[in-house]
Amino acid sequence: MASNATGKGEVKVRISKALSEGEKAATAARKEEVKKGLGKLGIPCNEDQIPNIAVLGSGGAVRAMIALYGTLAELKKYNLLDCVMYLGGVSGSTWCISALYKHEDWAEKIEALEKSQCETLVKGQWEFQKAMKAVIGAAEDECYSLTDFWSYFLVHKLLNELDESELPVHRGACENGKNPYPIYNAVDKETYEQQHAGTWFEFTPHEAGVPGLGAYVDMKHFGSIFENGQLTEEKKKRDICYLQGLWGSALASEREIKKEILGALLDLLKKDKEAYFKARELNPEYQALSFLCKAYEYILELQLSILDASAAAATGFFDLLENLLKVHSTSKSYKALKEMRQSWTTADEKAKEEACLKLWEALHDDFGGVIKVISISPFQAIKNWIMLIHKTNVCILKWTWGSTDNFFHNDPDVKVPELKGKDVVSLIDAGLAINTAYPLILYPERNVKLILSFDFSSGDPFETITKAAEYCKVNGIKFPKIDEKDQQEKDNPLDCYIFKGEGLTIMHFPLFNRVNCPGKIDEYASTFKTFKLKYSDEEIEKLLTAAKMNVANNHQKILGEIKDIMGSPQRP
Structure with a gap:
């Protein structure tokens, strides 16, 4: 056969x-x-x-x-x-x-x-x-x-x-x-x-x-x-x-693996951001993307605070996110942040991660139009990089591994x-x-x-x-x-x-x-x-x-x- x-x-x-x-x-x-x-x-x-x-x-x-x-x-x-x-x-x-x-x-x-x-x-x-x-x-x-x-x-x-x-x-x-x-x-x-x-x-x-x-x-x-x-x-x-x-992906507990991947993703975000946005601060599209990346950084840090059970760190990153997003007080992401903060102290770990996912995807919805603008060379590299950061953290929050088209379908x-x-x-x-x-x-x-x-x-x-x-x-x-x-x-x-x-x-x-x-x-x-x-x-x-x-x-x-x-x- x-x-x-x-x-x-x-x-x-x-x-x-x-x-x-x-x-x-x-x-x-x-x-x-x-x-x-x-x-x-x-x-x-x-x-x-x-x-x-x-x-x-x-x-x-x-x-x-x-x-x-x-x-x-x-x-x-x-x-x-x-x-x-x-x-x-x-x-x-x-x-x-x-x-x-x-x-x-x-x-x-x-x-x-x-x-x-x-x-x-x-x-x-x-x-x-x-x-x-x-x-x-x-x-x-x-x-x-x-x-x-x-x-x-x-x-x-x-x-x-x-x-x-x-x-x-x-x-x-x-x-x-x-x-x-x-x-x-x-x-x-x-x-x-x-x-x-x-x-x-x-x-x-x-x-x-x-x-x-x-x-x-x-x-x-x-x-x-x-x-x-x-x-x-x-x-x-x-x-x-x-x-x-x-x-070979089960090298430690799920918590330790999440920390390692989040740390690597944060390093990638911080390392490459300056290279991608240097000398482009006056371009409004780049300003918006830089803003988005700063929000991404704070959310990733917030996710690490969940794994470390650090209430103090969480409060600090909530404050940073709120100061950042309040200029867009009618946006999906700002509303998601407010809802998230109100329920944070009573939510369990899974619920907190689900709230982070909702905020993360709301940000992508709010700034999706800007990302689409950056779609032609030489700007395609920035769009690809942003999409990589976005998709990777969605996978972290949904714990998505080894996705393969099913040849038995x-x-x-x-x-x-x-x-x-x-x-x-x-x-x-x-x-x-x-x-x-x-x-x-x-x-x-x-x-x-x-x-x-x-x-x-x-x-x-x-x-x-x-x-x-x-x-x-x-x-x-x-x-x-x-x-x-x-x-x-x-x-x-x-x-x-x-x-x-x-x-x-x-x-x-x-x-x-x-x-x-x-x-x-x-x-x-x-x-x-x-x-x-x-x-x-x-x-x-x-x-x-x-x-x-x-x-x-x-x-x-x-x-x-x-x-x-x-x-x-x-x-x-």
Whole structure:
């Protein structure tokens, strides 16, 4: 049912439970390399005996990214990486994986790539003008969301790289057999707590789709408009920087993320305002826009006061706004401000944000005519900038993430009405559901026998595997029993736990444990917080050492489990 044609009406949603042709070809080529890798470990086998082994990296922002680099490098050192068929990641781990596949032979030079990436994290510089160009271009689309701003202004700044290439470019690094097959993921914002069949979206260099529905589109067409299962409008392709933001946006609490985005938006507003309005003060249209920007600034500060629960700050910004807007005492915005101030002390946080949204949109209504006047070159840049500020804060106040044209819209073959009835779906970091991509790696067609799960998350080191067990129980997927006695060690875990079930073994490796940092688990967790934005050379080295020890100290156990699964009956 799938088609490689590019004409409208010729490209269709692929409805099938089978793996994509690209994944089949890539894993077939990889089998040859896995066979050689097993031979290096003294495990000769026939092609039909080769087991599918997966490595999973959890979320954890830059901490997870660095730790996964170290983990993969150490697996390579012991010839274990050569035996891996699939590599899956959530959130920060996807930042590592998506960077690796730019190199068609990354598994051979993982140590050099680890060193290069760590140098970039410490010494690299983010490119403000490239970020501005990318995010202003994204804001022109009706599906603009916080994911666009987060990707280009925050993830880009964290990683010191803006990767404008596209995921299908990585097909060569998969199909040559030299590397495991990568799987990235996101979840539907509306259903991730219920986790029904349409919740988990996967992304590979070949396709994007929902395995639970058996519905996919070519990755080249992710974000384009489909209707009734056919492509109707091809839109600009999503680059990897955007996807890194889509996959990795749950770095902290909603409050902390709001603060970070509001701070970045305020910086952008203050930084660029002088450049845009300098020497234009006498032009009445520019005066009006400058006035609007000052009002924007005060409202953004007012929103921060909500998050900080600062009544004094709120009062100060109310006074500034009232002094500013009283010259337009008959305007929608002035009336909205008066109503907002009267109810402020009794309103809860949500009601306050709704009032801010009403005021923000009233300002846009009042000054929309002026914005339209500034519509010809060289003034178009100012209009684009104003619209970016406006649309981004609307997304903050409505908490709009991952807006994507729904390629399942009205598709008669998609059996989940809640999903196919939407024009647009909202996709978010899968770590909010389960901080490791078990639901995708356990897709039956992938026939995975052994999972090496490296848990880089903060807090309870058993939370991800417990949630995975619950998910599998609800969805009828076989999963090993998790021993409750192990979970009693959550404050002082071992470096490796082995859970065995019917046809599946899971090796679970908590990042910080009583073996690699004895007596210092809390200290390490505090040093390497999820929302830690900058790392020194010394901190990176300390984190890499901890991650590598989990492999070095357990490589014989991993080898033993590989031998064990190869002695067990294969699934049909």
